[in-house]
């Protein structure tokens with residue numbers, strides 16, 4: 279049988295996300311997370327920089343022609359010797375325990391200077407032409423710092439359309455059959471038995487597999503849970519009230535007859551959770567009118583939910599458009615739901631937001 283389309287891209291993406299996720303786990307457990315505040319007042323840690331370096335190095339080794347849009351830049355590390363050395367210590371020690379897998383990723387980065395240049399290779403403007411990877415080295419940095427959920431995120435777009443998506447979620451349960459509990463975001467740990475990789479290739483379905491320390495584990499297919507009645511839905515939203523208007527979400531839930539409390543969770547772990555049927559809906563209602571969503575916050579999750587039988591749009595019902603550069607310039611908010619109830623959810627969203 280001929281290998282399926284994008285099979286090499288998926289394999290490398292899984293390995294690269296796995297290696298980067300292991301690096302972030304070591305930072306998650308340490309007290310010194312090397313946190314800085316960026317110009318927009320959002321945090322970045324040594325884990326974000328290190329994970330971005332490892333993923334880009336793996337992509338450049340395998341797909342040297344491809345462009346990369348990544349969240350972070352090396353400027354702060356160039357200006358701060360101590361911070362640079364701390365990140366370098368993390369990066370040079372990071373490797374998968376399987377030698378073949380590590381070889382496939384190109385092995386270690388050669389020097390701290392090379393690491394800085396690699397981090398800055400994520401500066402593509404994005405757009406609607408050619409092969410462009412989108413990287414969020416730690417999505418949900420605030421959750422990461424709080425000891426909650428976070429995700430290492432990688433997507434491949436071709437001509438502006440997402441073809442491959444991978445999410446590494448070290449603090450989610452491995453099992454697809456655990457329903458979400460209210461406090462999953464708050465009491466997350468990556469103790470034994472935790473850690474999952476979600477993935478999808480356009481037209482080939484969505485999968486989950488345990489996060490491993492060596493080569494990739496074998497996958498299970500994942501699907502959104504059929505909903506007999508929308509009123510029985512469990513919906514997910516951000517922990518951060520500034521990222522998603524929780525008052526609007528509550529009003530929409532009430533309109534749909536939903537009585538269960540929302541599950542608040544950081545990061546694209548929300549997309550992975552509903553894709554595996556652990557929850558049903560993801561509501562991200564714009565809290566600030568001027569905020570423009572970034573493509574790396576949604577590329578992988580959007581594809582994984584759609585391949586699991588869901589529909590993902592903005593609050594007006596438009597598909598997310600990844601072809602416009604580094605941001606989702608043409609979209610406001612995100613509504614993800616099983617295909618057959620998505621229309622009903624959008625009607626409720628419109629009726630509340632247009633009030």
Ligand SMILES: Nc1ncnc2c1ncn2[C@@H]1O[C@H](COP(=O)(O)O)[C@@H](OP(=O)(O)O)[C@H]1O
Nearest residue numbers: 416417418419420516518520521544545566569
């Ligand atoms: N005002 C805002 N509205 C919506 N999203 C925002 C925001 N400010 C920051 N974000 C984004 O929200 C992401 C986290 O999403 P969530 O709330 O679902 O955990 C952040 O990703 P990072 O943590 O990668 O910076 C950041 O890009």
Ligand SMILES: [Mg+2]
Nearest residue numbers: 320321349419
């Ligand atoms: Mg950030």
Ligand SMILES: [Mg+2]
Nearest residue numbers: 414417418575
């Ligand atoms: Mg993010």
Ligand SMILES: [Mg+2]
Nearest residue numbers: 349414416417
């Ligand atoms: Mg991030």
